[in-house]
Amino acid sequence: MTTTTTTSWRGVASEDQDELPEKVSVLLRDRSRRLLGALLKPYRKKIGLLVAIIVVSNAAGLSIPFLVSIGIDEGIPPITRGDGAAVLLTVVGVILAAAITQALTRRAFLILSGRIGQGTLLELRRRVFDHFQRLSLSFHEQYTSGRVISRLTSDIEAIAELLQSGFDALVKAVLTMAGTAVLLLVLDLHLGLLALVPLPFLLLFTRWFRRQSAIVYRRTRETVALVIVHFVESMTGIRAVQAFRREPRNQEIFEQLNDDYRGANARSMQLGATFMTGIKLIGNLTIGGVLLYGGWLAVEGEVKVGVLAAFLLYLRQFYEPMQEVSQFYNTLQSAGAALEKLSGVLEEEPSVPEPREPARLPDGRARGKVRFEGVRFAYVEEMPILPRLDLTVPAGQTVALVGATGAGKTTLAKLISRFYDPTDGRVLLDGVDLRTLDEPALRQAVVMVTQENFLFSGTVADNIRFGRPDATDREVREAAKAIGAHEFVSSLPDGYDTEVGKRGGRMSAGQRQLVAFARAFLADPAVLILDEATSSLDVPSERLVQRALRTILADRTALIIAHRLSTVEIADRVLVMDRGEIVEDGPPDRLIAASGRYAGLHQAWLESLS
Numbered sequence: 001m002t003t004t005t006t007t008s009w010r011g012v013a014s015e016d017q018d019e020l021p022e023k024v025s026v027l028l029r030d031r032s033r034r035l036l037g038a039l040l041k042p043y044r045k046k047i048g049l050l051v052a053i054i055v056v057s058n059a060a061g062l063s064i065p066f067l068v069s070i071g072i073d074e075g076i077p078p079i080t081r082g083d084g085a086a087v088l089l090t091v092v093g094v095i096l097a098a099a100i101t102q103a104l105t106r107r108a109f110l111i112l113s114g115r116i117g118q119g120t121l122l123e124l125r126r127r128v129f130d131h132f133q134r135l136s137l138s139f140h141e142q143y144t145s146g147r148v149i150s151r152l153t154s155d156i157e158a159i160a161e162l163l164q165s166g167f168d169a170l171v172k173a174v175l176t177m178a179g180t181a182v183l184l185l186v187l188d189l190h191l192g193l194l195a196l197v198p199l200p201f202l203l204l205f206t207r208w209f210r211r212q213s214a215i216v217y218r219r220t221r222e223t224v225a226l227v228i229v230h231f232v233e234s235m236t237g238i239r240a241v242q243a244f245r246r247e248p249r250n251q252e253i254f255e256q257l258n259d260d261y262r263g264a265n266a267r268s269m270q271l272g273a274t275f276m277t278g279i280k281l282i283g284n285l286t287i288g289g290v291l292l293y294g295g296w297l298a299v300e301g302e303v304k305v306g307v308l309a310a311f312l313l314y315l316r317q318f319y320e321p322m323q324e325v326s327q328f329y330n331t332l333q334s335a336g337a338a339l340e341k342l343s344g345v346l347e348e349e350p351s352v353p354e355p356r357e358p359a360r361l362p363d364g365r366a367r368g369k370v371r372f373e374g375v376r377f378a379y380v381e382e383m384p385i386l387p388r389l390d391l392t393v394p395a396g397q398t399v400a401l402v403g404a405t406g407a408g409k410t411t412l413a414k415l416i417s418r419f420y421d422p423t424d425g426r427v428l429l430d431g432v433d434l435r436t437l438d439e440p441a442l443r444q445a446v447v448m449v450t451q452e453n454f455l456f457s458g459t460v461a462d463n464i465r466f467g468r469p470d471a472t473d474r475e476v477r478e479a480a481k482a483i484g485a486h487e488f489v490s491s492l493p494d495g496y497d498t499e500v501g502k503r504g505g506r507m508s509a510g511q512r513q514l515v516a517f518a519r520a521f522l523a524d525p526a527v528l529i530l531d532e533a534t535s536s537l538d539v540p541s542e543r544l545v546q547r548a549l550r551t552i553l554a555d556r557t558a559l560i561i562a563h564r565l566s567t568v569e570i571a572d573r574v575l576v577m578d579r580g581e582i583v584e585d586g587p588p589d590r591l592i593a594a595s596g597r598y599a600g601l602h603q604a605w606l607e608s609l610s
Contacts, residue, residue, distance in 0.1 A: 031340075031343040031347060032336060032340050035339060035342065036339060039120045040120060042119075043116045043119065043120070046112060046115075049112065050116070051171065053105050054172065054175065056105050057105035058175040060098040060099070060105065061176070061317075062176070062314075064095055064098055065314050066187075066310055067091050067094055067098065068091075068306070068310055069307050070087075071087070071091035071092070072304075072305055072309055073305065073306030074091075075088030075091055120163055121156060124156060124342070125152065127346060128156070128345065131346050131348075132151075134350060136350040136419065137352075137419040137420065138351045138379075138419075149228055150225040150228045150229070151341060151342055153228070154221075154224050154228065155221070155342055159335045159338050161331050161334070162331050162332060169321075172321065176318070177318055177321050180315075181196060181199075181318070183314055184311065184315075184318075187307050188294075188307055190297075191293065191294055191303065191307075191311055195286060195315060198282050198286050201282065205278055206275075209271065209275040213268070213271055214333050214336070216264065216267050217333030217334045217336070218337040219264045220264040220268055220334065221334065221341070222264075223264045224261055226257050226260070227258055230250075230253060230257055234250050279319060280319070283315070283316075283319030286315060287312060287315050290315060291308075291312060294311060351420070351421070352421050355436045355437070355438070357436075358436065359433070360432075361432060361441060361445070362430055362432070363430075366429060366441070366444075366445035366526035366527065368395035368396060368445075368526035368557030369394055369395040369429070369430050369431070369557070370391075370393040370428070370527060370557060371393070371427070372391040372392075372412075373390060373426045373428065374389075374390060374425035374426070375388070375389040375422045375426070376389075376422060376424040377422050378423055384580065385408050385411045385580050386411060386415075386580040387581065388425070389408075389412070393557060393559070395526070396555060397557060397558075397572050398558040398570065398572045399559050399575060400560045400561075400568040400573070400575070400588070401413075401559060401562075402562065402563075402575070402576055402577070402598065402601060403576055403578055404578065406579075407578050407580070408581075410531055411580075412559075415427050416429075416446060416527065417448050418435075418446075421435055429442070429527070445525055445526045446529070447520050447525035447527070447528055447529070448531060449516050449517065449529070449531070450532065451531065451532040453512045453513050453515070453516035454516075455500045455512055455515060455516075456500075457499075457500070457501075459494075459499055460492065460497070460498050460515060461476050461497065463519060464479060464480060464518045464519050464522055465522060468523055471522055473496070475522060477496065479519075479521045479522035482551050482552075483521050483552055484514065484547055484548045485514035485515060485518050485548070488511055489515075517549075517552050521551070521552050525556065526556055527558070528553065528557070529558070529559045529561075530549075530560045530561065531561045532563065549570060553570065565601065572587065573585070573586065573587060574587070574588050574591055576591070576601075578597075584596050584597055588602075
């Protein structure tokens, strides 16, 4: 299996779809339709009812001008006053009934379409969030957090606008235009043909607008995504931004991206204005022509006045939907670009797939024996990080990994956690290949604590029970006591119910690390990996953490990656790595006595303390 982080056209590459070949663009549109079809599939019957409702609503609306023509021609003198009044009252009554029918069906349509739209959006958000969580670490390392936020916010909002108003506008426009065209020809063939003369020009104009809007609105989605990406990265790294006085440069970049977004929106507005004013001009010219020709026919007695009045009303109804179509295209193109990106993400396959037939651990619970058999790994195929690694870590052993940056220590830890799969060879836990091991069993058996010791919004207790949401308050407190965190947690304003703030910003680095250790202790994994877990701590905090380490590492397999050799002293075994190979292996005391690489590192560490 080849493990690389190359970007496919499925997800990230879809940000630059203007540059993709036509064949790929067709595939992108196809997958967008598949996604939308899958989302709407549960609502097929309701959509059918929706179409029936809007047909009735439009029929009621289209009947009104026709009824007006009858009222004028049959209900107004020179017909006798009595007969005319009866006809006029009847026509007005039918018009009132048609108006009430249109209002009621319109209300039913809005309620039902709203439910379908919200249900679809609920499912889409669920799918996107679930899929983002299941995608492998390699995807998240190249797909920025800003783009993730853009997918779940602006892209879904664009689709929401399509479902809430776009469908209504499209169906209403199509039915109104088709029904109006038929009625125009039925009322008077000559006037109807005259009224439909501009139709070919309208179709050509609409086709031009559709093509241009596709380009413009895709650009709009791309530029807003870049604005969000830059904003999120700047705010996420605000400490570094302020520390290096990066604010002016970040502001320049943001202003350029913001100006690009403004330009893209301005272009879309110009395009919409051109289309809408063009439609309005054609419509008014057509109405003027029909009024002139129809008036002459009425004078000659060849057309009734009521028919002419109905014609003018129908022409207003015919061209108004054309303007709504322009708005629909705006919404459609924006939603289409968003659908392409979301469908690309949803079709992105994890580079670390779940096994089709999961294997179980021999005893039903992990003991913690880890073995690497001929493991080769490369983030980029031509540059292997681990050329070939053979290693066995017995259950319950504490192993320290040391070596220069880039030696392969963290990569080794990521392979044990199965954030990546090896390019060649196997990584085994208790004799079971990690690629075949049941995912929940693996996550329960192997836990990694990193130097970031990420804390989530919520209370201290919530963060400790992160790996075991069902843990009781008593179990949470016992875990904190075991690793020495109970005293400082109890001193907080609300104890275990204290809100930790954004990323644990209300706590010191040492306190955050102790909470992370309590979280790992409560999860009770068979294999615990500490990746530079004490690198950011001061000396007092490190001593506090050292005491916690002896508790948390007891009776479990542990791999400690550390540059501070104070952490390494508690290890049973030290592995010195260089360019993906183990160059020294043994107990710390023996390696120091051997005067090899570890001895040199240990001596340099002692000198740094003096």
